[in-house]
Amino acid sequence: MAKVSINLATGSIQKEEIIVGIDLGTTNSLVAFINPDKNAQVINDTGKGVLVPSIVHFGPAGDVTVGNEAKEFLITDPYNTIFSVKRLLGRSYKDIENYKDFFSYKVIDDDSESLVKINVGDKFYTPIELSGLILKELKARAEHALKTPVNRAVITVPAYFNDSQRQATRDAGKLAGLDVLRIVNEPTAASLAYGIGLNPEETKTIAVYDLGGGTFDVSILQIQSGIFEVLSTNGDTFLGGDDFDRAIVDYWIEKNQLNKAELVANHELAQELRLKAEEAKKAFSHQSLFNEKVGDIWCTLDRDTFEQLILPKVQQTITACENALRDAKLSIEQIDEVVMVGGSTRTGLVKKMVGDFFKRPVHDEVNPDEVVALGAAIQADILAGNRKDILLLDVTPLSLGIETMGGLMDVIIPRNSKVPTKAGRQYTTSKDGQVNMKIAVYQGERDLIKENRKLAEFELKGIPAMPAGFPKVDINFLLNADGILKIQAIELRSGVKQEVEVKPTYGITDDQVEQMLMDSITHAKEDVSQRMLIEARTEGEQMVYTVEGFIKKHGAYLSANEITATEKYIADLKSILATGEKDAILKQIDAVNEFTRPFAERLMDQAINTAMKGKSIE
Secondary structure (H helix, E strand, O other), X not given: OOOOEEOOOOOOEEOOOOEEEEEOOOOEEEEEEEOOOOOEXXXXXXXXXXXXXXXXXXXXXXXXXXXXXXXXXXXXXXXXXXXXXXXXXXXXXXXXXXXXXXXXXXXXOOOOOOEOOEXXXXXXXXXXXXXXXXXXXXXXXXXXXXXXXXXXXXXXEOOXXXXXXXXXXXXXXXXXXXXXXXXXXXXXXXXXXXXXOOOXXXXXXXXXXXXXXXXXXXXXXXXXXXXXXXXXXXXXXXXXXXXXXXXXXXXXXXXXXXXXXXXXXXXXXXXXXXHHHHHHHHHOOOOOEEEEEEOOEEEEEEHHHHHHHHHHHHHHHHHHHHHHHHHHOOOHHHOOEEEEEOHHHHOHHHHHHHHHHHOOOOEOOOOOOOHHHHHHXXXXXXXXXXXXXXXXXXXXXOOEEEXXXXXXXXXXXXXXXXXXXXXXXXXXXXXXXXXXXXXXXXXXXXXXXXXXXXXXXXXXXXXXXXXXXXXXXXXXXXXXXXXXXXXXXXXXXXXXXXXXXXXXXXXXXXXXXXXXXHHHHHOHHHHHHHHHHHHHHHXXXXXXXXXXXXHHXXXXXXXXXXXXXXXXXXXXXXXXXXXXXXXXXXHHHHHHHHHHHHHHHHHHHHHHHHHHOOXXXX
C-alpha cells in the first residue's frame, strides 16, 4: 500500500518532504520553506517570533536552553551563555586571540592551530556542537509549525567562509539530524530572494551589502546563466549593529560621568545599558528623540547625535565597498543592483550612504532579517527539483576526503558539490623528522574512515626531515565532469609531488548511496562523539610528545621541582588518555597547558636576552 503524506498545517497532500532553508546567523538564526502557494515563507513557531537568537545557555543541572529564553541569561549568567558562536566555526585559537576579550565565556587557548573549544563547567564544547544545538532548535520549531518531519536543509554561510568553516557548518547540520543538501553563500541566497539569477537568460553584476548584529561584509557577484560567481568580498567580521549600540552606551557613560571600568565589571548593568541602546537605535526608525532611564542613569539621545556617533562605522563599510569594487576590477557604473541584507541596514543613515555611494536606489523591499533564509528556501526548492525552468548542474553524490590521525575522515569535496570542482587543504607532519606521509582517499558521509569506502592510497615520499608541524603539504582534489577524481599531494617547501587518479562512484548503486546517507544521519550523534574522543586523544598524545621533547631539550632551564611537577602532569595525562572521556582528557590538556606556559615564556625571554648579547641557545 502506498504511503501518502498529509501536511496538517496546510491540509494539503504532500508530494515531497519539505526541504527548508536555514540562515544560521551570528546574532539571530531563522528557517524558511516554500508554502503551498509556491512562495518562500519564514517560520514563526508558537508566536515566539521569526528570529531565533543564536544563543545557547547551559544550566546548573545540565539543561540546555536555546534562542529567546537563552537571551535572558546574557545578563544573569554570562559565563554559561554562549553567543556569536558562528565567529568560532572552523577557527583556531590563533585566528581569534586578538578578540578573546569579546567573549564572556571561556575560549580554550591551547596555543596551537587546532580548532577552538569552549569550556562550560566541567564540559568542553566545539563550535560545531553549539551550532548543532541552534540548528536542532530551528529544526524542532520548523517541525512543530509545519506538523511534518524536517530532515533536509540548505544552510547559508558568508561568501568569505573557507573550506574548514563550510565543513564545520555541514557537520553542525548533521549533528542536528539534518541532511545538508547544499551550503549556499548568503549573498547568493539574498539575490535569489529578489528573483535575481532565476532567469537563465539574465546576466547581471550585483553588490550585496550585509550589515548584521556583529559582522559586516559586502560581496560583488556576477550572475550568468543561473550561475553565481563571487568576484570579490570585503568587510569586517567584528563590525555591526553591536558597534552602534556600543557607541550609544559610551555616549551615555560620558554624559552621566560614569566610571567605565566599574561598569564593565558590573555585567548586569552593562548588559541592561546595551539592551537599552539597542532599543534606542531601533526607535530612531520612527522617532527623533529617545529619553528613558536605566536605574538612576538617564539614557537620552536624539537621532542627529546618533548618526554622528555611528558615522565612522558606516564610513568603514563604505570603504569596504570601495575595496570590493577595486578587487573585482569594476566601476560603480557596472553594478546593476544593490541588495541590502541584515537588520542593521534598517538604519536610515546606512541606507542613504550606501545608495549615495552606488548612485542607485537600494533593494530593501524584502525584510532584511529574512531575505537570506527566504533565498535559502528557494535554493532548497530548486534542489528538490520543483522548479523545472532552472537547470540543475551535475553534483557529486557522496563526500570525498582523506584519512587523518586516529582514523578520521577529513572531507575535502562535500557531497552535492557541483562538478567539475576543485578543492584542497593543507596538512603537516605530527612527528619530528617525518619524511613520508600516507594519503588514503575515502568516499562517504561517516566521521570514521572504517565506515566509508576506500578509493585509493599512496605515499608522499621524500619530505625533507623537519620538526613536526613545519612541512606544508597541500592536498588537492580535482573532480572532472566525467566523475574522474585526480588527487595531488605536494610539499610546498621542497616541491616533492605525487598524483593519483580514481573513479569515485564506480560500482556503487543509487540505493547504496541512499543507504550511506541514511546511516550518516542515523549515526550522527555517536559518530561525532567518537570523532571528538579521537581528536581529544590525538591532541593529548601530541601534548605529551611536545612537553616530553621540551623537557629533554630545555631541562637545564627548569628547576628540579618544575621538572617533577611537569612529569606528574604528563603521567596523569597519559593515564587519562588510556581510559578517559573526552572532557576529562581536555581538562587535563588544559591543566598541562596552564602549568607549562610560564616555562615556555621564560625560555623565550631568556632566548631574546641571550640573542641581544650576541649568543644563541638551541
